[in-house]
Each structure stands twice: as structure tokens, then as C-alpha cells.
Amino acid sequence: MTTAELREPTFLVLAALADGPKHGYALIQEAATLSEGRVTLKVGTLYAALDRLGEQQLVRPAGEEIVDGRARRYYELTDAGAAALEADAARQLANARTATERLRRRAAAFRAAPAGATS
Amino acid sequence: MSRTLEQRYRAALRWYPARWRDANADIVVGTLLDVAEAEQRNAPSRSELAHLAASGIRNRLSWVDIVAPAAVRQRASAILLATGFGLAVMMLVMQEWAPWATARAWDEFGISAPSFGPFLGAGSVLYLVWIVGFVLAVIGLPRVAKVVLLLEVPTAIGISMLVDAGDVSRPSSSLLAAFVVLALCVALAPPLTSRAVTGVTAVLALVFATLAAAYWMLTLGTSERWLGSWGWRRVLDVGWAPLACLAVVAFVLLVVLRKRDWAEGLALASVVMVAVITVPLTSNNVAEWGLVQAGFVTASVLVALVITVTFTRGYRLRLAPPA
Numbered sequence: 311m312t313t314a315e316l317r318e319p320t321f322l323v324l325a326a327l328a329d330g331p332k333h334g335y336a337l338i339q340e341a342a343t344l345s346e347g348r349v350t351l352k353v354g355t356l357y358a359a360l361d362r363l364g365e366q367q368l369v370r371p372a373g374e375e376i377v378d379g380r381a382r383r384y385y386e387l388t389d390a391g392a393a394a395l396e397a398d399a400a401r402q403l404a405n406a407r408t409a410t411e412r413l414r415r416r417a418a419a420f421r422a423a424p425a426g427a428t429s
Numbered sequence: 430m431s432r433t434l435e436q437r438y439r440a441a442l443r444w445y446p447a448r449w450r451d452a453n454a455d456i457v458v459g460t461l462l463d464v465a466e467a468e469q470r471n472a473p474s475r476s477e478l479a480h481l482a483a484s485g486i487r488n489r490l491s492w493v494d495i496v497a498p499a500a501v502r503q504r505a506s507a508i509l510l511a512t513g514f515g516l517a518v519m520m521l522v523m524q525e526w527a528p529w530a531t532a533r534a535w536d537e538f539g540i541s542a543p544s545f546g547p548f549l550g551a552g553s554v555l556y557l558v559w560i561v562g563f564v565l566a567v568i569g570l571p572r573v574a575k576v577v578l579l580l581e582v583p584t585a586i587g588i589s590m591l592v593d594a595g596d597v598s599r600p601s602s603s604l605l606a607a608f609v610v611l612a613l614c615v616a617l618a619p620p621l622t623s624r625a626v627t628g629v630t631a632v633l634a635l636v637f638a639t640l641a642a643a644y645w646m647l648t649l650g651t652s653e654r655w656l657g658s659w660g661w662r663r664v665l666d667v668g669w670a671p672l673a674c675l676a677v678v679a680f681v682l683l684v685v686l687r688k689r690d691w692a693e694g695l696a697l698a699s700v701v702m703v704a705v706i707t708v709p710l711t712s713n714n715v716a717e718w719g720l721v722q723a724g725f726v727t728a729s730v731l732v733a734l735v736i737t738v739t740f741t742r743g744y745r746l747r748l749a750p751p752a
Contacts, residue, residue, distance in 0.1 A: 334460035335467075352477070353461050354484030357453065361488075380459035 444485025504694025515637020
């Protein structure tokens with residue numbers, strides 16, 4: 311298991327695999343959905359990430375099939391991959407909570423300050 | 430039409446190594462065809478082809494991570510950055526700063542002192558660029574520092590093209606090449622994002638700058654002061670042996686202290702430095718002695734590197750994860 315911070319494409323690939331095995335194109339679609347269309351994974355980036363995650367034993371191949379004459383390989387999350395995803399999600403959640411709390415305090419201070427004293 | 434598209438994608442995958450293609454080409458082409466179909470394209474997009482080329486080249490270069498992992502390249506880069514800083518400071522102070530210049534060239538041969546603002550020659554730009562890049566890296570702007578250091582390439586080309594080769598204040602071609610090689614090595618390595626690495630770089634640079642200052646003080650008023658290419662050659666003649674000793678002692682200490690990444694980084698940086706100084710050391714009329722010296726240092730460094738890699742990084746040779 312890795313404790314290093316995951317880059318966004320890696321995080322999205324792991325998150326896309328969290329609910330079951332998927333093939334390459336399904337992973338690209340799922341990453342776009344998860345990021346609300348903000349991230350479109352390039353095919354080269356996807357397979358480089360899958361190669362790397364495979365070496366780190368965070369994902370593994372889960373079978374191949376031919377559909378309409380096209381080869382598809384499915385990938386699934388390993389237990390170590392699930393743990394890495396969970397750790398990174400918790401880290402991001404903690405960061406988001408901290409930021410939200412500070413913004414709330416800032417807004418409260420802004421409301422409490424007399425007019426003209428906040429510039 | 431789809432057949433043609435598939436053939437074009439297979440051709441684009443030639444950027445990847447054959448072994449990778451054997452294992453993955455069918456799967457990747459299948460995904461590329463899925464994407465093309467969804468986007469209603471019957472030809473690869475330019476960005477897709479460019480991206481496949483870049484990914485393929487990165488894949489082919491993955492051996493670099495095995496031979497010299499990112500941590501080792503980062504530390505080698507730190508050492509080279511500090512070495513370049515020491516060299517830049519020494520050349521700037523000893524040769525370029527006009528008020529302190531007492532070079533032997535014009536004293537003995539009656540050459541009038543050149544002028545380039547407060548400096549003697551255009552070589553000062555080369556040294557100032559490196560110093561700025563170094564400062565940016567140490568204060569925590571490693572990516573900006575890389576961009577600045579890459580300016581050494583057009584600077585060196587500009588100096589070699591614009592300044593007459595017979596100008597005594599012009600840095601020699603080997604010195605220009607040295608700064609270009611060092612700049613490329615630092616720019617291509619992982620950035621110095623670790624505070625520990627940045628701290629060591631700063632300390633090392635201080636050591637080099639102190640050595641340079643000592644040399645400058647010791648040679649003040651003596652016949653050791655030379656201009657331009659003569660000065661660089663003189664610095665190498667005098668400085669290579671102490672620096673080689675320093676490198677060997679530091680290497681042994683790092684191995685004993687089990688600082689493996691630093692030991693390997695030092696070995697890698699030494700290989701680059703040997704390559705950089707071999708040309709000027711083996712040129713001119715002391716070719717044989719220079720060759721012997723450079724060959725000795727090269728052999729020592731390579732042996733040290735091989736021993737380190739063999740005995741301390743054996744586990745990295747395990748390329749594939751266990752099934």
C-alpha cells in the first residue's frame with residue numbers, strides 16, 4: 311500500500327474501479343463522470359497509470375474479452391488499492407473540512423467587522 | 430475505413446517498445462477505437478497522436494528509473510546545481526568583476542582590458558543566469574529555476590556566435606558546453622522539492638563558494654590569474670584533484686552513513702562532471718597527463734557506482750511484481 315498523495319488521474323482511475331472491474335474505455339467515461347466532465351483521460355495516460363498501478367499492486371487485470379472485434383481487458387482494485395484510495399479520500403475530505411471551516415470563520419469575521427473596516 | 434483507422438493507431442503505437450506492444454497493443458487499440466467511435470472520428474486526432482508519441486517515449490525511458498531512480502537523479506541534480514553555482518561565482522568574481530580584475534593576460538601581453546558594463550565580458554551573463562537559477566531553486570521555486578537555467582542554452586549559443594573567438598574575455602567553448610550540459614542535467618531531473626535536498630544544495634554551494642574565494646585570495650597578485658578560456662583551464666588544472674578527493678571522501682562517508690540516495694547521486698553527478706571536464710583537460714599540450722587523470726577519476730567513479738548499485742540497490746532489479 312502506498313501512503314503518497316495520489317495525482318488526480320490516478321485517484322479517478324482507482325475511484326472508477328471501486329464499484330467493480332472495468333475496461334479501458336469504461337474507465338475513461340467513468341473518470342469524466344466522476345470529475346463532472348473536468349478530466350478527460352487520454353488513452354496513453356490511462357494505460358501508463360494502469361501500468362504503474364499494476365507495478366504497485368494497487369490494481370490487477372481481471373480478464374479479457376473480444377467485443378465487436380475489439381480486445382478489452384478488465385481491471386479491478388486490489389485490497390491495497392482500496393486502502394490507498396480510502397486513505398487519499400480521507401486526506402482530501404480532511405483538507406476540504408479544514409478549508410470550509412476557515413472560510414466559515416472568515417465569513418463570520420467579515421459580518422462582525424464594522425462597515426468599511428474589512429478592506 | 431475502420432481498418433485504416435486501426436492501422437494508423439497501430440502505427441502510432443510504434444513509439445512504445447516492442448515488448449510493451451506485444452502485451453498491450455490489441456487492448457490499447459481497442460480502447461482508441463472506442464474513443465474514436467464515441468467522438469465520431471474516422472482518423473486519429475493530432476493531440477492523440479502527439480500524446481501517444483510522448484507516452485511511448487516515456488515508456489521507453491522507464492529504464493532510467495531503474496538505473497537511476499528519481500530520488501538519485503534529484504540528488505545528482507542538487508550536487509550539479511551547487512557545483513555550477515560554485516563555478517559561476519568563481520568565474521564571475523575572479524574573471525568578470527572589472528574592479529577586482531588583475532588578470533595576467535593583459536598584464537603580460539599588453540592586451541587592453543575589455544568592458545561589458547561593470548564586468549569584463551559577456552561570460553558574466555552565463556554566470557549570472559546560473560546564480561539566479563540557483564537562488565530560485567533554494568528559495569523554493571524549483572520549476573521557475575529550471576526555466577531560468579534552461580536560458581543557459583541560448584545564452585551560450587549567443588556568446589559563441591556573437592563574441593569573436595579571439596576575444597580574450599570570451600569563455601572557451603568547453604566552458605560554454607559545460608554550463609549547457611549542467612543546465613540540461615538539472616532541468617531534466619526531478620525538481621528539488623524536498624527541503625532536505627534544498628538545504629544540502631545550499632550548504633554544498635557555500636562550500637564551493639568558500640573554496641572559490643580561497644583560491645581567489647591565494648592567487649591575488651600572483652601569476653595564477655588568467656582570463657577567459659585560459660582561466661577556466663587553470664581552474665581545472667588546479668581544482669580537479671581537490672574536488673576529486675572531496676568527492677571520493679564524501680562518497681565513502683555517505684556509504685558509511687547509509688545515505689544511499691546521496692551516495693548514488695554523488696556518483697551520478699561525478700560521471701557528468703568527469704564528462705564535462707575531460708574535454709578541456711585532455712585538450713592542448715598536456716593531453717596525455719590530462720587523459721590519465723580524467724581516466725583515473727572516471728574509472729574510480731564508475732567502479733564506485735557499480736559497487737553501490739550492486740550491493741545496495743539489488744532489490745530494484747526486481748522489475749516485475751510477484752505474481
